[in-house]
Amino acid sequence: xxxxxxxxxxxxxxxxxxxxxxxxxxxxxxxxxxxxxxxxxxxxxxxxxxxxxxxxxxxxxxxxxxxxxxxxxxxxxxxxxxxxxxxxxxxxxxxxxxxxxxxxxxxxxxxxxxxxxxxxxxxxxxxxxxxxxxxxxxxxxxxxxxxxxxxxxxxxxxxxxxxxxxxxxxxxxxxxxxxxxxxxxxxxxxxxxxxxxxxxxxxxxxxxxxxxxxxxxxxxxxxxxxxxxxxxxxxxxxx
Numbered sequence: 001x002x003x004x005x006x007x008x009x010x011x012x013x014x015x016x017x018x019x020x021x022x023x024x025x026x027x028x029x030x031x032x033x034x035x036x037x038x039x040x041x042x043x044x045x046x047x048x049x050x051x052x053x054x055x056x057x058x059x060x061x062x063x064x065x066x067x068x069x070x071x072x073x074x075x076x077x078x079x080x081x082x083x084x085x086x087x088x089x090x091x092x093x094x095x096x097x098x099x100x101x102x103x104x105x106x107x108x109x110x111x112x113x114x115x116x117x118x119x120x121x122x123x124x125x126x127x128x129x130x131x132x133x134x135x136x137x138x139x140x141x142x143x144x145x146x147x148x149x150x151x152x153x154x155x156x157x158x159x160x161x162x163x164x165x166x167x168x169x170x171x172x173x174x175x176x177x178x179x180x181x182x183x184x185x186x187x188x189x190x191x192x193x194x195x196x197x198x199x200x201x202x203x204x205x206x207x208x209x210x211x212x213x214x215x216x217x218x219x220x221x222x223x224x225x226x227x228x229x230x231x232x233x234x235x236x237x238x239x
Contacts, residue, residue, distance in 0.1 A: 002079045004087050005221060008072050009213055011090040019064050023057045066101025067094040077153035080224045100152045103159040107148050143175035150227025170234040178226045186215055
């Protein structure tokens with residue numbers, strides 16, 4: 001794994017700290033009277049300032065989300081194609097692939113709506129078993145998501161082309177097998193950590209935090225590497 005890939009952990013922390021500071025500067029002034037005196041009714045003009053401050057913070061977080069997503073997926077997507085990345089590539093990728101971050105956000109929203117509708121319909125038809133079936137069905141859609149992410153951030157395709165390509169490919173079962181494999185490895189790792197916590201709580205908690213961070217990065221690398229492998233097998237090698 002390219003060492004610079006781990007910069008995504010550091011830059012995620014820095015990014016969210018900067019976001020918190022920006023949100024505080026934007027919203028702390030209007031919100032401060034309400035926080036200091038929660039039971040006191042605010043004058044109309046102060047209520048307007050509080051509302052505008054809260055709205056500004058919401059807009060800030062919404063606008064920042066696609067940048068973070070583009071930085072993470074863009075950097076790792078570049079790395080798995082064996083193109084050079086550095087420890088500062090996160091910010092350049094975030095700016096370059098910002099629109100693709102919005103595209104991924106749209107896909108996630110559509111996926112969530114489709115899952116909710118399917119769960120609702122299955123629950124009406126077969127009751128409690130419908131929820132379980134919807135969860136199992138979600139696992140089988142993970143290869144589609146991998147292709148969507150790969151299409152946007154590895155192959156740099158358009159949203160429409162990535163979406164259409166997410167439903168077909170030469171190695172669906174290989175992608176699904178890769179997802180199952182990494183899930184089994186993660187489960188075994190957490191079982192070992194749980195045993196360590198049982199005998200040594202302090203060491204176990206430290207290992208748990210390290211494992212969560214490591215798996216978060218390794219999972220994205222693994223997904224995009226699976227995508228590139230499928231494209232290579234299909235004769236569509238990503239440059």
